[in-house]
Amino acid sequence: MSINYKDIKSEILTRITKGDLPPGALVPNEVELAESYGCARATVNRAMRELTDEGILERRRKAGTRVRMAPLREARFSIPVxxxxxxxxxxxxxxxxxxxxxxxxxxxxxxxxxxxxxxxxxxxxxxxxxxxxxxxxxxxxxxxxxxxxxxxxxxxxxxxxxxxxxxxxxxxxxxxxxxxxxxxxxxxxxxxxxxxxxxxxxxxxxxxxxxxxxxxxxxxxxxxxxxxx
Amino acid sequence: MSINYKDIKSEILTRITKGDLPPGALVPNEVELAESYGCARATVNRAMRELTDEGILERRRKAGTRVRMAPLREARFSIPVxxxxxxxxxxxxxxxxxxxxxxxxxxxxxxxxxxxxxxxxxxxxxxxxxxxxxxxxxxxxxxxxxxxxxxxxxxxxxxxxxxxxxxxxxxxxxxxxxxxxxxxxxxxxxxxxxxxxxxxxxxxxxxxxxxxxxxxxxxxxxxxxxxxx
DNA sequence: CTCGTCATTATGTCTGGACATAATAGTTGC
DNA sequence: GCAACTATTATGTCCAGACATAATGACGAG
Missing domain, CATH: 3.40.1410.10 (Chorismate lyase-like)
Structure with a gap:
C-alpha cells in the first residue's frame, strides 16, 4: 500500500483549501516533495502536472510551482449528438x-x-x-x-x-x-x-x-x- | 532526437482522421506500439492516456484501446472573473x-x-x-x-x-x-x-x-x- | 446448459535513474 | 549603469523494469 499520485493530488489540494498554501504561494519543489512523501519524483510530477492541467497550479521551469492567484476554473462540457x-x-x-x-x-x-x-x-x-x-x-x-x-x-x-x-x-x-x-x-x-x-x-x-x-x-x-x- | 509522446499522439490522431483507424477500431496494445515506435511503454502510455482524457480514445483493461464511436466533443472554457x-x-x-x-x-x-x-x-x-x-x-x-x-x-x-x-x-x-x-x-x-x-x-x-x-x-x-x- | 472459478491479458501505476530545456540570477565586459 | 554571457536550478521528458488491478474468456462442476 504505497503512495498514489492521487493521494498527493488530494493532499496538496487540502493544503490549498485549508489556507496552508494560499494563492500565489510557492509549492516545495518535486525533489523535496518526493522525499517527504517517500516516493519517486515521477509520481510527484504526475500529481503536480495534473493539478496544473486542472488550473489549480502554475509551473515555470526554474521559477518553481505556485498556487494560481485566481484558480482558473474550466467548465467542460461535451456536446452530444x-x-x-x-x-x-x-x-x-x-x-x-x-x-x-x-x-x-x-x-x-x-x-x-x-x-x-x-x-x-x-x-x-x-x-x-x-x-x-x-x-x-x-x-x-x-x-x-x-x-x-x-x-x-x-x-x-x-x-x-x-x-x-x-x-x-x-x-x-x-x-x-x-x-x-x-x-x-x-x-x-x-x-x-x-x-x-x-x-x-x-x-x-x-x-x-x-x-x-x-x-x-x-x-x-x-x-x-x-x-x- | 528521440520519439516524443506528443509525436505519438499526433501520429495516432492522423491515423484516426485518415480513416486508418475508424471509430470503434481496436488500437494496437501498448507493448506493440512501444516496439514499433522504438520507445518505452511509459511513453506510449502517456500518449494514449492523454488522448483518452481528450475524449478521442476509450480504454478498458484487458479489452484494449478503441477509437471512440462518436468522438466525445468537449467544449471547454474557462470562466473568467x-x-x-x-x-x-x-x-x-x-x-x-x-x-x-x-x-x-x-x-x-x-x-x-x-x-x-x-x-x-x-x-x-x-x-x-x-x-x-x-x-x-x-x-x-x-x-x-x-x-x-x-x-x-x-x-x-x-x-x-x-x-x-x-x-x-x-x-x-x-x-x-x-x-x-x-x-x-x-x-x-x-x-x-x-x-x-x-x-x-x-x-x-x-x-x-x-x-x-x-x-x-x-x-x-x-x-x-x-x-x- | 448455467454458474462460478481461475488463468490470461491489457491497462494503471510506481521506481530510480538519466538527460533535455527553460528561466533565473549572478558575473563579466563595456 | 547596462548589456551580454554563464552557471544553476526546477521542471519536462524519457527509459527499462516491476507489480497491481480489472475484465475477459475458457474451463470445469453442478
Missing part, C-alpha cells in the same frame, strides 16, 4: 429535413468561415424532436469546396450531424452561445411565438486550416444547457 | 452594488442548493460595466449557514465573485445556460427593453457536499459567450 441526448432522456427521437439547397456562400458565412467568393455550400434546415415536441432547430452549412461528397448524401433519414461526425475530421472549433428573439420561421417550427427568447448555440469547424461546417442550433423557450464538473 | 474579462478587452471596468440583504432562503433556492428550512442567505445584486455600458447583471446568493463571514464583508467596492474566489473553496459545480425574456428590473439595469431576449448563465457551487453559492448572470441583448478549442 442530439439523438443520443434525447434518447438518453428516455424520449423518442424524431427527425425531419425541412430544407435542402446548394448555393453560393452568403457574405456573412464567407466571412465567418474564411471562404472564397464563389465557393458552394450545402444549406440544410432540420428539426429534431423529442417525444414529438420540437427540441432543436438545426441550421447547417457545409463547405462543398472542401467536402463535395456531402452533396451526394441523402439527409432525409438521419441528420447531417451524424454523417459529419463519422466521416469528416476537424481540428479547430469555435463555439458560441447566446440568446435571440425568435423569427417568424423559427417560431413556426419550434412551436412558440415570434419574439420569444431562444437559446442559440453556434459552432464553426475547421480542418487543416479550411472550413468544414457552420451550424446554428436553436432551442425552444425554456431550454437550458447544463453541465457539471 | 468579470473584471479580467472586461479589462482583457481593453475596456475600463466599472462595478456597482445595487442591493444587499440577508434573508431566509426562498423555496426555489432551497431546492436548488439542497438547503435546510431556516438557513440564512446573503442576497446581492450587482452591475458590472465595460466602458460605462452595462455588461453583466449579477444576482448572487451566498449560503451564510456555511460561510457566515460573508455577512461581514463589504461588497461595495469589489464584487462577491472576487471575494469568493480567493477565500471559498469548492469542489462541485453545476452550470447552465439559457435564454430568458428581460424583466422590467433587468431591462432597467441593462439598458434594454422589457421582453428582450437575454443570455443567462447560472452556476451553483458546493464544497464537501454543502452548498456554497448560487449565481445568475444576465447579459445585455446581443452578448455572446465564445470559446475555441
Amino acid at each position: 442530439v439523438r443520443e441526448e434525447i434518447e438518453g432522456q428516455a424520449a423518442s427521437y424524431g427527425y425531419t429535413l425541412l430544407n435542402r439547397q446548394i448555393l453560393h456562400a452568403p457574405d456573412w458565412l464567407r466571412e465567418r468561415l474564411k471562404l472564397v467568393v464563389g465557393d458552394d455550400v450545402l444549406h440544410l434546415t432540420c428539426l429534431h424532436r423529442a417525444d414529438n415536441a420540437p427540441y432543436q432547430l438545426e441550421d447547417r452549412w457545409i463547405n462543398l469546396a472542401r467536402f463535395p461528397q456531402a452533396a451526394g448524401v441523402d439527409f432525409a433519414a438521419s441528420g447531417p450531424n451524424e454523417w459529419l461526425i463519422s466521416t469528416v475530421p476537424f481540428s479547430d472549433v469555435e463555439m458560441s452561445f447566446g440568446a435571440a428573439a425568435a423569427t417568424a420561421a423559427q417560431a413556426n417550427y419550434l412551436g412558440c411565438t415570434t419574439g420569444d427568447a431562444l437559446f442559440e448555440a453556434e459552432r464553426s469547424t475547421w480542418w487543416e486550416g479550411r472550413a468544414v461546417t457552420f451550424v446554428r442550433l436553436t432551442y425552444p423557450p425554456g431550454y437550458r444547457m447544463t453541465t457539471r464538473y | 468579470v473584471r479580467e474579462e472586461i479589462e482583457g478587452q481593453a475596456a475600463s471596468y466599472g462595478y456597482t452594488l445595487l442591493n444587499r440583504q440577508i434573508l431566509h432562503a426562498p423555496d426555489w433556492l432551497r431546492e436548488r442548493l439542497k438547503l435546510v428550512v431556516g438557513d440564512d442567505v446573503l442576497h446581492l445584486t450587482c452591475l458590472h460595466r465595460a466602458d460605462n455600458a452595462p455588461y453583466q447583471l449579477e444576482d448572487r446568493w451566498i449560503n451564510l449557514a456555511r460561510f457566515p463571514q460573508a455577512a461581514g464583508v463589504d461588497f461595495a467596492a469589489s464584487g462577491p465573485n472576487e471575494w469568493l474566489i480567493s477565500t471559498v473553496p469548492f469542489s462541485d459545480v453545476e452550470m447552465s445556460f439559457g435564454a430568458a425574456a428581460a424583466t422590467a428590473a433587468q431591462a432597467n439595469y441593462l439598458g434594454c427593453t422589457t421582453g428582450d431576449a437575454l443570455f443567462e448563465a447560472e452556476r451553483s457551487t458546493w464544497w464537501e457536499g454543502r452548498a456554497v453559492t448560487f449565481v445568475r448572470l444576465t447579459y445585455p441583448p446581443g452578448y455572446r459567450m465564445t470559446t475555441r478549442y
Whole structure:
C-alpha cells in the first residue's frame, strides 16, 4: 500500500483549501516533495502536472510551482449528438429535413468561415424532436469546396450531424452561445411565438486550416444547457 | 532526437482522421506500439492516456484501446472573473452594488442548493460595466449557514465573485445556460427593453457536499459567450 | 446448459535513474 | 549603469523494469 499520485493530488489540494498554501504561494519543489512523501519524483510530477492541467497550479521551469492567484476554473462540457441526448432522456427521437439547397456562400458565412467568393455550400434546415415536441432547430452549412461528397448524401433519414461526425475530421472549433428573439420561421417550427427568447448555440469547424461546417442550433423557450464538473 | 509522446499522439490522431483507424477500431496494445515506435511503454502510455482524457480514445483493461464511436466533443472554457474579462478587452471596468440583504432562503433556492428550512442567505445584486455600458447583471446568493463571514464583508467596492474566489473553496459545480425574456428590473439595469431576449448563465457551487453559492448572470441583448478549442 | 472459478491479458501505476530545456540570477565586459 | 554571457536550478521528458488491478474468456462442476 504505497503512495498514489492521487493521494498527493488530494493532499496538496487540502493544503490549498485549508489556507496552508494560499494563492500565489510557492509549492516545495518535486525533489523535496518526493522525499517527504517517500516516493519517486515521477509520481510527484504526475500529481503536480495534473493539478496544473486542472488550473489549480502554475509551473515555470526554474521559477518553481505556485498556487494560481485566481484558480482558473474550466467548465467542460461535451456536446452530444442530439439523438443520443434525447434518447438518453428516455424520449423518442424524431427527425425531419425541412430544407435542402446548394448555393453560393452568403457574405456573412464567407466571412465567418474564411471562404472564397464563389465557393458552394450545402444549406440544410432540420428539426429534431423529442417525444414529438420540437427540441432543436438545426441550421447547417457545409463547405462543398472542401467536402463535395456531402452533396451526394441523402439527409432525409438521419441528420447531417451524424454523417459529419463519422466521416469528416476537424481540428479547430469555435463555439458560441447566446440568446435571440425568435423569427417568424423559427417560431413556426419550434412551436412558440415570434419574439420569444431562444437559446442559440453556434459552432464553426475547421480542418487543416479550411472550413468544414457552420451550424446554428436553436432551442425552444425554456431550454437550458447544463453541465457539471 | 528521440520519439516524443506528443509525436505519438499526433501520429495516432492522423491515423484516426485518415480513416486508418475508424471509430470503434481496436488500437494496437501498448507493448506493440512501444516496439514499433522504438520507445518505452511509459511513453506510449502517456500518449494514449492523454488522448483518452481528450475524449478521442476509450480504454478498458484487458479489452484494449478503441477509437471512440462518436468522438466525445468537449467544449471547454474557462470562466473568467468579470473584471479580467472586461479589462482583457481593453475596456475600463466599472462595478456597482445595487442591493444587499440577508434573508431566509426562498423555496426555489432551497431546492436548488439542497438547503435546510431556516438557513440564512446573503442576497446581492450587482452591475458590472465595460466602458460605462452595462455588461453583466449579477444576482448572487451566498449560503451564510456555511460561510457566515460573508455577512461581514463589504461588497461595495469589489464584487462577491472576487471575494469568493480567493477565500471559498469548492469542489462541485453545476452550470447552465439559457435564454430568458428581460424583466422590467433587468431591462432597467441593462439598458434594454422589457421582453428582450437575454443570455443567462447560472452556476451553483458546493464544497464537501454543502452548498456554497448560487449565481445568475444576465447579459445585455446581443452578448455572446465564445470559446475555441 | 448455467454458474462460478481461475488463468490470461491489457491497462494503471510506481521506481530510480538519466538527460533535455527553460528561466533565473549572478558575473563579466563595456 | 547596462548589456551580454554563464552557471544553476526546477521542471519536462524519457527509459527499462516491476507489480497491481480489472475484465475477459475458457474451463470445469453442478
